[in-house]
Amino acid sequence: MSRAQDSVDLHVARWAALWDGNPSFDGEVEAAMTRMQFLLRLKARRDAAAFAGHDFTMEDYGTLHELMVQPYPTEATPTQLAEAVGVTKASMTGRLDRLERSGMITRETDSKNRRRVLVRPTRAGREAWDRYVHAGMRREQEILGALSDREMVQLNALLRKAVRALE
Numbered sequence: 001m002s003r004a005q006d007s008v009d010l011h012v013a014r015w016a017a018l019w020d021g022n023p024s025f026d027g028e029v030e031a032a033m034t035r036m037q038f039l040l041r042l043k044a045r046r047d048a049a050a051f052a053g054h055d056f057t058m059e060d061y062g063t064l065h066e067l068m069v070q071p072y073p074t075e076a077t078p079t080q081l082a083e084a085v086g087v088t089k090a091s092m093t094g095r096l097d098r099l100e101r102s103g104m105i106t107r108e109t110d111s112k113n114r115r116r117v118l119v120r121p122t123r124a125g126r127e128a129w130d131r132y133v134h135a136g137m138r139r140e141q142e143i144l145g146a147l148s149d150r151e152m153v154q155l156n157a158l159l160r161k162a163v164r165a166l167e
Contacts, residue, residue, distance in 0.1 A: 006035075007038075008031050008034045008035050008038065009031070011030075011031075011034055012027045012030050012031045012034070015027070015030060039143055039144075042143060043139065043140065043143055046139050046143070047136065047139065050135060050136075050139065055102070056102070056128060056132070057098075059095055060095065060098060060099055060102075060104070061129070061132050062085055063081060063085055063092070063095045063096070063099060064099065064104060064105070064121065064125055064128065064129045065129060065133065066081055066084040066085050067081060067105065067119060067120075067121055067125075068121060068126070068129050068133075070084055074120060074121060075118045075119060075120045076118070076119055077116060077117060077118065077119065078092050078093065078096060078107075078117060078119060079092075081096070081119060096119060099125070102124075103122055103124045103125070104121065104122060104124055104125035104128060105119050105120060105121055105122060105125050106119070106120050106122060107119050108120070
C-alpha cells in the first residue's frame with residue numbers, strides 16, 4: 001500500500017476489477033461509503049471501550065443523552081425516551097430503573113396529568129452526561145484529527161449536500 005493509498009483503495013480496486021464495465025458500480029461512491037463506515041465502526045469500538053468495565057453503560061449514557069437533548073425542558077415521558085432511543089417501553093423501564101437507582105434521574109407523576117410520568121435528570125445525571133459527552137467529543141476529534149479546520153469545513157459542506165438531497 002503506497003503512502004497515498006489506504007485499505008479502502010485496495011478494497012475498491014478488487015471490486016473494480018470484478019465489475020469492470022458494470023454501470024451500477026461507482027468506485028468513488030464505494031470508496032466514500034466504505035470510508036464513512038470504517039470511521040463509524042472505529043467510533044463504535046472506541047465508545048464501547050470507553051464504557052467497558054464501568055457501572056454506567058453505553059445504554060445508560062444513550063438514555064441520559066436523549067433526556068438531555070430532547071426538545072422538552074429536560075424532561076420526558078418514558079414513552080418519549082423509548083421512541084427517541086429506539087427501544088421498547090419494557091426495555092426503557094429497565095434502563096430508567098437502573099438510572100434511578102444510580103441517582104442519575106428522577107421519575108415523578110405529572111401534576112397536570114396523574115397518569116403521566118416525567119423523567120428528569122438529577123444534578124449527578126447532568127454531571128455524568130456532561131463528562132461522558134465531552135469524552136465522546138474528544139474521541140470524535142481524534143478520529144478526524146488528520147483533517148485541518150478548512151478540510152473539516154469542506155467535509156461538512158459535502159456531507160450536508162448529500163444529506164439535504166435525501167431529507
